[in-house]
Amino acid sequence: MSYLSIQGNVDPRARSSYPFLRAPVRHANTTLRFEREQVICLPPDAAQVFKIISGWVRLVQDLADGRRQIVSFHGKGDFVWCMRNASVSICAEAIEETLLICADGISKEEMHQAALQQMVEAQKHVLLLSQRSSDERVASFLLDMQRRMGSSRIFSLPMSRADFAAFVGMKIETISRCLSSLQQRGLIRLHGLRGVEIPARAALERLLQ
Amino acid sequence: MSYLSIQGNVDPRARSSYPFLRAPVRHANTTLRFEREQVICLPPDAAQVFKIISGWVRLVQDLADGRRQIVSFHGKGDFVWCMRNASVSICAEAIEETLLICADGISKEEMHQAALQQMVEAQKHVLLLSQRSSDERVASFLLDMQRRMGSSRIFSLPMSRADFAAFVGMKIETISRCLSSLQQRGLIRLHGLRGVEIPARAALERLLQ
DNA sequence: CGGTCCGTTGATAGAATTCAACGGTTGTGG
DNA sequence: CCACAACCGTTGAATTCTATCAACGGACCG
Numbered sequence: 001m002s003y004l005s006i007q008g009n010v011d012p013r014a015r016s017s018y019p020f021l022r023a024p025v026r027h028a029n030t031t032l033r034f035e036r037e038q039v040i041c042l043p044p045d046a047a048q049v050f051k052i053i054s055g056w057v058r059l060v061q062d063l064a065d066g067r068r069q070i071v072s073f074h075g076k077g078d079f080v081w082c083m084r085n086a087s088v089s090i091c092a093e094a095i096e097e098t099l100l101i102c103a104d105g106i107s108k109e110e111m112h113q114a115a116l117q118q119m120v121e122a123q124k125h126v127l128l129l130s131q132r133s134s135d136e137r138v139a140s141f142l143l144d145m146q147r148r149m150g151s152s153r154i155f156s157l158p159m160s161r162a163d164f165a166a167f168v169g170m171k172i173e174t175i176s177r178c179l180s181s182l183q184q185r186g187l188i189r190l191h192g193l194r195g196v197e198i199p200a201r202a203a204l205e206r207l208l209q
Numbered sequence: 210m211s212y213l214s215i216q217g218n219v220d221p222r223a224r225s226s227y228p229f230l231r232a233p234v235r236h237a238n239t240t241l242r243f244e245r246e247q248v249i250c251l252p253p254d255a256a257q258v259f260k261i262i263s264g265w266v267r268l269v270q271d272l273a274d275g276r277r278q279i280v281s282f283h284g285k286g287d288f289v290w291c292m293r294n295a296s297v298s299i300c301a302e303a304i305e306e307t308l309l310i311c312a313d314g315i316s317k318e319e320m321h322q323a324a325l326q327q328m329v330e331a332q333k334h335v336l337l338l339s340q341r342s343s344d345e346r347v348a349s350f351l352l353d354m355q356r357r358m359g360s361s362r363i364f365s366l367p368m369s370r371a372d373f374a375a376f377v378g379m380k381i382e383t384i385s386r387c388l389s390s391l392q393q394r395g396l397i398r399l400h401g402l403r404g405v406e407i408p409a410r411a412a413l414e415r416l417l418q
Numbered sequence: 419c420g421g422t423c424c425g426t427t428g429a430t431a432g433a434a435t436t437c438a439a440c441g442g443t444t445g446t447g448g
Numbered sequence: 449c450c451a452c453a454a455c456c457g458t459t460g461a462a463t464t465c466t467a468t469c470a471a472c473g474g475a476c477c478g
Contacts, residue, residue, distance in 0.1 A: 061336060064418055069336050088332050115324065122331040123297050127270065127278050129338040130378030134434065161457060169339030171435060176458050193443080193457070209273055343466070370425060380467055385426050402425070402475080 030101045034094040046102040049081040049111070055098025056158040058167075061090050070167040072121060073159065075148055079103065079114040095159050129169050132208075137168040138178040139207045142188065146198055154197045239310045243303040255311040258290040258320070264307025265367040267376075270299050279376040281330060282368065284357055288312065288323040304368050338378050341417075346377040347387040348416045351397065355407055363406045 024040075025033040031053070034040055040057065042048055052074055059071040059080070071090055074080050080092055080100075128137055141164065149155040157164070165172045182188045187204050189197040198204055233249070234242040240262065243249055249266065251257055261283055268280040268289070280299055283289050289301055289309075337346055350373065358364040366373070374381045391397045396413050398406040407413055 061332070063336075063340065067340055069340055071332060071335065088329050088336075090332065115328070119324070119328060119331065120297055122328065122335065123270070123280060123299065126280065126331065126334055126338060127272075127297075129335060130278055131272065131276060172457075173436085173459085174434060177434090180458075381425075382427085382468080383466060386466095389426075 027099070030104075032100055032102070034098045034100070036094060036096050038094045040092040040094060040098075040100075042102055047104045049079060049103045049106060050100045051103045051106070052076055052078050052080065053099040053101060055100075056095045057092050057098055057100075058095050058159065058163060059090050059092055060166075061088065068166055069169075070163055072118075072125075073145075073163075073167065075158070079106070079111070095163060134170055134174050135178050135181065136208055137170065138175060139182065139187070139204050141168055142196060142198065143201065143204060143208075146196070146201070153199070154191065154195060156194045157196060158194075236308070239313075241309055241311065243307045243309070245303060245305050247303045249301040249303060249307075249309075251311055256313045258288060258312045258315060259309045260312045260315070261285055261287050261289065262308040262310060264309075265304045266301050266307055266309075267304050267368065267372060268299050268301055269375075270297065277375055278378075279372055281327075281334070282354075282372075282376065284367070288315070288320070304372060343379055343383050344387050344390065345417055346379065347384060348391065348396070348413050350377055351405060351407065352410070352413060352417075355405070355410070362408070363400065363404060365403045366405060367403075 024038070027033060032042075032050075034055075040050075042050060054076055057074045057078075057080060059074070061069045061071055063069070073095075082090060082092055128140055132140065145157060146152075146155055159167075161172045161175055165175045168175070179188070179190060182204075183190055186199070187207070189199065191197060233247070236242060239255075241251075241259075243264075249259075251259065263285055266283045266287075266289060268283070270278045270280055272278065282304075291299060291301055337349055341349065354366060355361075355364055368376075370381045370384055374384045377384070379387075388397070388399060391413075392399055395408070396416070398408065400406060
């Protein structure tokens with residue numbers, strides 16, 4: 001396995017077994033495949049909007065000092081676009097093997113709807129970050145992910161603890177403590193590193209009032 | 210002074226000297242005046258979008274348990290719209306005497322631009338809340354307000370400490386401590402309850418790296 | 419002039435982070 | 449296939465940060 005040689009600040013992912021600069025695999029005219037940990041760069045001729053066919057994607061904002069904020073996670077059916085601006089620069093990255101289609105032909109109406117939805121999500125996130133305790137944030141995230149994974153009692157988180165933590169604005173140790181605490185209280189059950197079982201959704205929801 | 214009589218949870222503002230249910234004053238066809246602490250309800254026939262001519266407005270999300278999150282502040286020239294949805298309900302309120310025009314005739318392009326800007330602001334807010342210490346949040350807010358007030362060295366905050374706190378996700382005591390600390394370090398100077406002086410903007414910005 | 423509201427400050431309690439150690443899993447190369 | 453290394457996640461102890469509770473002074477309003 002050969003590594004990319006990079007000057008200056010070396011992105012930790014560049015040292016992992018997944019060199020992060022690599023071209024996506026083109027399957028059909030508009031279908032692209034990205035692998036785990038790959039930064040999603042669309043062909044320059046495509047509109048910078050895409051729709052996820054399968055897999056999971058994170059939107060990431062890197063800070064000067066190395067911390068990173070995860071803005072949102074997106075799965076099957078979601079529309080995603082890169083927001084770049086003088087003051088914010090947010091990148092999309094695949095967190096597992098992901099298929100997507102470049103969405104040049106999306107209707108204005110559909111786009112508008114998606115933008116509004118993202119706005120609502122952003123507001124909910126602000127509320128989560130500023131008003132919730134660590135237990136509540138973790139519970140809220142698990143409930144949200146369960147819903148998005150199809151509401152089955154047992155599901156598998158698509159992201160690592162580090163991504164989990166970077167999204168809810170906590171440290172991974174605190175995430176771990178909260179998960180253990182919720183498990184001890186019988187509100188969840190953990191299966192391996194990614195598996196989560198929610199025996200009674202109502203009980204967990206009661207945490208959030 | 211007669212008070213409104215309200216059953217159940219009494220809004221604290223209902224007990225203040227500004228009863229909060231009241232019609233705005235109509236100046237011209239489309240120009241409305243709202244007073245301090247007044248909830249901004251637009252006439253039902255108007256588009257629920259407006260532009261601020263003068264004054265300051267806060268967007269507020271009230272929680273079931275009485276806490277409130279301030280989503281954003283808006284001043285002269287800003288476009289504002291109320292976002293209502295199954296999962297979020299955000300209201301606009303004047304924090305001082307405010308003139309605005311209902312903006313039925315705003316171009317699509319202008320609206321789109323404003324929406325994008327709000328999206329960017331929301332992301333910056335998420336970053337502030339999840340990655341910044343209390344000192345950094347206060348410094349960041351002061352710098353932002355200074356810029357919006359015209360970048361003069363001395364300016365007057367349009368909002369109370371309570372609103373300040375509800376925006377940056379802290380308690381008013383902590384806000385007060387941070388302001389005192391920044392003043393002792395020579396990074397700011399306080400003038401009365403609302404006045405703020407930033408002797409050297411660069412020094413304060415250094416706090417944020 | 420007196421009361422209420424707003425902001426500041428101090429002492430204490432509580433929550434989350436930091437630092438450190440450890441076990442388990444995964445991937446790599448022999 | 450096995451051994452080893454790197455990474456990921458969990459747990460404990462100590463520290464740091466913020467909230468809470470309480471008291472107080474000043475501004476504003478009637």
